[in-house]
Amino acid sequence: MQEALTIGQLAARSGVAQSALRYYERLGLIRADRTGGNQRRYHRGELRRVAFIRIAQQVGISLDEIRAALDSLPASRTPTAEDWARLSTAWRERLEEKISLLVRLRDDLDGCIGCGCLSLRRCALYNPADELAGEGPGARLTLPR
Ligand code: FES
Numbered sequence: 147m148q149e150a151l152t153i154g155q156l157a158a159r160s161g162v163a164q165s166a167l168r169y170y171e172r173l174g175l176i177r178a179d180r181t182g183g184n185q186r187r188y189h190r191g192e193l194r195r196v197a198f199i200r201i202a203q204q205v206g207i208s209l210d211e212i213r214a215a216l217d218s219l220p221a222s223r224t225p226t227a228e229d230w231a232r233l234s235t236a237w238r239e240r241l242e243e244k245i246s247l248l249v250r251l252r253d254d255l256d257g258c259i260g261c262g263c264l265s266l267r268r269c270a271l272y273n274p275a276d277e278l279a280g281e282g283p284g285a286r287l288t289l290p291r
Pocket residue numbers: 257258261262263264265268269270271272
């Protein structure tokens with residue numbers, strides 16, 4: 147394979163540990179050819195796939211979802227700029243939802259600071275939106291569900 151990268155070169159170029167690259171390969175996120183001596187050789191396009199994976203992970207996308215996104219590309223090719231634009235647009239909405247959730251958690255945490263009650267009745271973090279209240283009065287967790 148011409149211009150192929152060893153795992154050390156891919157790690158150095160991508161800033162991702164070799165162990166993580168092997169893990170990505172086991173999950174089918176990146177691909178390697180093998181030399182006669184069974185050493186991995188990566189096509190240079192795999193650098194772009196690694197960048198795609200790392201950025202998606204930073205956004206909070208799971209590796210399963212990243213694999214599904216990569217598998218959705220024709221012939222599982224390396225993501226193009228257009229692919230990235232399309233997928234990142236879809237993920238932006240997810241990121242907005244996460245931000246909203248974190249803001250709500252932060253605001254709820256403000257009520258817990260210095261409290262320590264850990265009360266099912268009072269603590270918005272322990273019992274968000276009082277989910278069990280809709281099931282009726284009393285200690286719902288002690289009743290059979
Ligand atoms: S710990 Fe008391 S309100 Fe959350």
